[in-house]
Amino acid sequence: MNDAGPNVLEIGGLDTSYGRIPMLRGVTLDVPSGHVCCVLGANGAGKTTLVKAILNMVKADAGSMKLDGKSMDAWPTHKRVEAGIALSAAAVGTFHKMTVEANLKMGAYYINDDSLLRERLEEIYISFPVLRERLQQKSGTLSGGERTMLAIARSVINKPKLLILDEPSLGLAPIMVETVFEIIRRLCAQQMSILLVEQNAQKALSIATTGYVLQKGAIVFAGSTDELRESEFAENPVM
Amino acid sequence: MTGRNGRGLREKPMTIIFNIVIFGLAFLMLRLPYRYSLALVAIVVVALLRMERKGAVDALFSLYIRNRRVAAFSALICILAIPVLLSTFRYQSHIAVMALIYAMVCLGLNFQMGSTNMVNFAPAAFMGIGAYSMAVMTVKIGVSPWLGMLTAILTSAFAGLLIGLPTLRTKGYYLSLVTMALQLAFVQLIKNMPSIGGPNGISGVKAFSIGGFSLYKAYTFFGVKLTPHFFYLIFCAFALIILVYVAQRIYISRYGLALNNIAQDEIAANCLGVDVPRCKLFAFVIGGVYCGVGGALYASLTSFVGPNDFTFARSLVFICMVILGGMDNPIGVTVGAFLLTVITEKLRNFSDYAQLIYAVLLVVILIVRPSGLIPKRVRDYCAVFGRELLSPSRPDAGPADKD
Numbered sequence: 001m002n003d004a005g006p007n008v009l010e011i012g013g014l015d016t017s018y019g020r021i022p023m024l025r026g027v028t029l030d031v032p033s034g035h036v037c038c039v040l041g042a043n044g045a046g047k048t049t050l051v052k053a054i055l056n057m058v059k060a061d062a063g064s065m066k067l068d069g070k071s072m073d074a075w076p077t078h079k080r081v082e083a084g085i086a087l088s089a090a091a092v093g094t095f096h097k098m099t100v101e102a103n104l105k106m107g108a109y110y111i112n113d114d115s116l117l118r119e120r121l122e123e124i125y126i127s128f129p130v131l132r133e134r135l136q137q138k139s140g141t142l143s144g145g146e147r148t149m150l151a152i153a154r155s156v157i158n159k160p161k162l163l164i165l166d167e168p169s170l171g172l173a174p175i176m177v178e179t180v181f182e183i184i185r186r187l188c189a190q191q192m193s194i195l196l197v198e199q200n201a202q203k204a205l206s207i208a209t210t211g212y213v214l215q216k217g218a219i220v221f222a223g224s225t226d227e228l229r230e231s232e233f234a235e236n237p238v239m
Numbered sequence: 240m241t242g243r244n245g246r247g248l249r250e251k252p253m254t255i256i257f258n259i260v261i262f263g264l265a266f267l268m269l270r271l272p273y274r275y276s277l278a279l280v281a282i283v284v285v286a287l288l289r290m291e292r293k294g295a296v297d298a299l300f301s302l303y304i305r306n307r308r309v310a311a312f313s314a315l316i317c318i319l320a321i322p323v324l325l326s327t328f329r330y331q332s333h334i335a336v337m338a339l340i341y342a343m344v345c346l347g348l349n350f351q352m353g354s355t356n357m358v359n360f361a362p363a364a365f366m367g368i369g370a371y372s373m374a375v376m377t378v379k380i381g382v383s384p385w386l387g388m389l390t391a392i393l394t395s396a397f398a399g400l401l402i403g404l405p406t407l408r409t410k411g412y413y414l415s416l417v418t419m420a421l422q423l424a425f426v427q428l429i430k431n432m433p434s435i436g437g438p439n440g441i442s443g444v445k446a447f448s449i450g451g452f453s454l455y456k457a458y459t460f461f462g463v464k465l466t467p468h469f470f471y472l473i474f475c476a477f478a479l480i481i482l483v484y485v486a487q488r489i490y491i492s493r494y495g496l497a498l499n500n501i502a503q504d505e506i507a508a509n510c511l512g513v514d515v516p517r518c519k520l521f522a523f524v525i526g527g528v529y530c531g532v533g534g535a536l537y538a539s540l541t542s543f544v545g546p547n548d549f550t551f552a553r554s555l556v557f558i559c560m561v562i563l564g565g566m567d568n569p570i571g572v573t574v575g576a577f578l579l580t581v582i583t584e585k586l587r588n589f590s591d592y593a594q595l596i597y598a599v600l601l602v603v604i605l606i607v608r609p610s611g612l613i614p615k616r617v618r619d620y621c622a623v624f625g626r627e628l629l630s631p632s633r634p635d636a637g638p639a640d641k642d
Contacts (some may be wrong), residue, residue: 055510081512092507095500101620106500108513109493136617154511 008033008162008193009010009054009085014063016053023049024217027063030210031162034191036184036227038204040233047197048091050214051166055080055087068161073080081108086155089166094150096140098130103139120157127186128153145176152183156192163187164195169203180189181207205229254306255313257299262317265577269331273585280578280585284600285508287612296613317478322472332468334584338541339475340533344485345560346569347529348619350522352558353567353615354495356502357406357522358395361418362557364425365527367549369534371396371429374441374544382538384447391535391640399527403520410505422551431547440545445536447474455539468540475536479573482529486569489525491618496521497565556583559597563604565611574613 011171016024024046031037041047052058054065056077067071067083075083084102094103104124111117125132128149134142139150155163165184168176177200185207188194198204205211211228213221221233264283268276268332290296318434325332369391370519376387403419406414409478430438433463446455454470489495497518501506509515556579562576582600 057506057509076514077509077516078512081510087510092510093504095503095507096505097498099617102496102618105493105618105620106496106508106511109497168559 010066015061034210036194038196045214046217084161086160087164088151090170092141107157144149200213241393260311265470281590326465329466338577338580345576347526350526355522356496358415359418361422363549363553364422365530366534369531370538370544373535373538377445388535395527395531399523400620405515442543444542500562564612567615571613
């Protein structure tokens with residue numbers, strides 16, 4: 001990772017649109033490696049579109065994206081995942097009819113080596129002890145918090161270069177939000193690069209080092225979290 | 240099963256006994272006159288429903304897996320015993336071969352319908368493509384049936400690819416409509432192509448032979464005249480064993496898991512790195528291969544192919560077999576194909592009522608257990624997940640040796 005420069009993900013001048021309606025306009029964003037970068041924004045600002053564009057689930061009209069310095073514009077979604085981008089989002093649910101095991105196994109789609117997978121699972125069990133107890137349970141029977149844990153566990157099992165968390169706190173009880181952020185903090189301590197997309201600005205700013213603010217599809221603020229905290233955007237409760 | 244203390248000692252005979260019971264039932268269903276046979280089918284269906292509810296099917300599977308060798312070996316002997324027992328009963332042997340061939344086609348359909356939830360209404364057309372390739376190759380061109388079979392596999396796999404491509408853009412009902420159109424177009428196309436027989440079909444398809452030894456010929460052993468199906472039945476049984484085994488391997492592989500997950504949530508599967516279009520095409524192509532094998536064997540069995548053998552109604556029968564047997568479980572699908580074939584054939588005398596009984600059975604199954612007689616097993620990754628194997632339940636790798 002070191003030889004590829006300080007940024008694991010570099011996005012330059014990204015435009016997307018839904019049909020004729022423009023969505024993202026000239027989004028430029030860098031995710032520093034080994035740090036948490038947060039993207040804040042109100043509903044409809046384009047946060048999820050940004051996430052989808054990073055995974056090529058929404059086609060980019062213009063702009064360039066680089067993962068570890070390599071251009072990934074031409075890569076389809078699965079190739080980007082294989083290259084090391086993992087997504088955990090409310091929109092991407094767990095497989096409800098599958099057991100927790102099968103969900104995790106699916107997360108490890110590109111791990112063919114059983115001993116490596118077992119090693120990774122040991123780490124997962126330490127971070128997510130609750131999942132170990134639920135291994136044979138269908139994920140549809142888990143609580144909301146447990147399901148979020150499963151979704152995060154499923155995406156970190158590959159040790160991705162970049163982990164994208166799209167609103168991990170969505171719809172969770174405050175105590176679960178606390179737990180989820182504790183997990184993110186732990187991942188962060190393991191030098192994982194994280195792109196955190198959140199509405200809960202306070203929580204997000206407490207763990208991120210850099211921050212961006214999206215408004216109506218454009219970046220209106222970019223900088224360190226300290227600067228962001230002082231700026232006018234931090235006071236906007238909508239975020 | 241039995242007490243845990245008696246394990247090992249008592250399990251092996253138990254496995255053998257269960258195999259004898261299972262294949263004995265299959266034999267009796269084939270052999271008995273229709274009244275008893277159908278009563279037996281009814282009893283088996285009810286028993287399967289009850290066993291599944293009580294977890295006995297799981298227990299049976301895990302017993303087989305624990306005693307893999309014994310199970311496989313005894314099943315093999317049982318499988319060989321059936322043709323021997325049926326050796327002088329021509330019609331019953333014919334039903335048995337048909338059941339095996341239908342099971343192959345159903346396994347192919349299962350990749351699309353059971354695993355990936357893409358309801359393909361054209362399995363009969365795929366089978367027909369295989370059968371016609373076989374017929375054209377052996378009759379019109381005059382090559383060996385083995386080459387014909389290879390062509391059959393290739394053409395129906397290619398047909399799977401062709402029908403798979405538009406499915407990348409369509410989903411659900413629309414996909415089913417596309418396959419339905421293919422099915423209807425296939426029959427019309429065949430009827431209107433005089434070069435391959437048109438409505439009259441092609442007759443004189445060659446039988447398989449190994450080094451001059453024909454697999455479909457009435458031999459006389461020790462003064463006993465065997466049915467011509469004798470060796471063909473064994474041949475098809477082995478072909479089916481291989482196909483069930485491959486299907487089971489695919490089911491437990493990551494591709495099988497990916498197919499299931501595409502069925503549940505395509506976007507999520509894609510986000511986890513599954514190449515969704517490729518997997519869907521894979522389901523269609525491998526399904527085409529299975530149907531091609533079934534079609535080639537069918538053409539060789541009847542030595543005649545005609546458009547009426549591969550109609551929409553036949554496709555519906557295959558779909559019924561998959562639903563009845565158990566979606567996404569190769570063993571269940573095989574059982575479903577066998578039971579429905581037996582029912583259809585035994586009801587030949589009352590063919591007016593056959594469809595009715597069919598429909599009633601299907602409705603009852605859909606109400607009582609929509610997932611089929613032997614539904615899919617929960618995938619078990621205990622070895623990978625460092626979990627203790629919990630009680631003798633939840634096996635995944637069902638034995639590939641259950642007929």
